[in-house]
Amino acid sequence: MVDVARHRIDDPVVRAAHRERLDHDGALVLEGFLRPDVVERLIADHDADEANAFFAAGTHNAELTEPLADLPADHPRNRQIVSSKGLIADDQIPDGSPLRTLYDSTRFRAYLASVLGIGALHPYADRLSSINVHFAPAGRELGWHLDNSSFAVTLLLRAPLGGGRFEYVPGIRNDSGDGSTIDSELLGRVLDGDLPPLRLDFAPGALVLFRGREALHRVTPTIGGVTRLLVVLAYNDAPGIALSPSALATFYGREP
């Protein structure tokens, strides 16, 4: 599936260079990671699933939690953000899908663990969030948020004609130390549009690796009649982590 002639993911020198890029930029883009025939196959597999996708219709805060009762409703951490993109969940991806082969691949996981500097990768403990396919037809977007998972890998299958830009601001959540802390001041400035975000450009077939728990990120509304189609492979650095009930309701339309 992977163009391993172009991306020598087993090579320790390549891994070290990728780790440096990820640490420096908070994100790593590998263009042409999936072979073009695999991109075509995955589009053919999943294009029609847009009709079965669940489209978010509610709002969420940046952390995808229930409202924080000890903070006012207009506090940056409680501000409500719109997301309207659709997805199919892990339990809708067939067993024989190449996406499962890649997600489970020990070789791929060894590469990711090495680039991320962690011991092992763990799937989500729930049956929904490990592998997702996202659909963003015209006007649909993914609003500013921080991921629940330690990190995410995305694979773009089809780019929209316009919009659908991935924007991010690193350093919003800090998980080092005892607990996790949020830079509310910085968060508020981004939500107010007072701080220009960084932006990642990438083409179909690209792998994007980013620290979505720490970096606030969004995807701007799709413009035009071509649906943005993207795969998310979510992993955690510890076992037993499940999606928050709030994220489950907003993005999957399911009960905990």
Ligand SMILES: O=C(O)CCC(=O)C(=O)O
């Ligand atoms: O669509 C993208 O490029 C990013 C997806 C994302 O941020 C997420 O699934 O949490």
Ligand SMILES: [Fe+2]
């Ligand atoms: Fe995300």
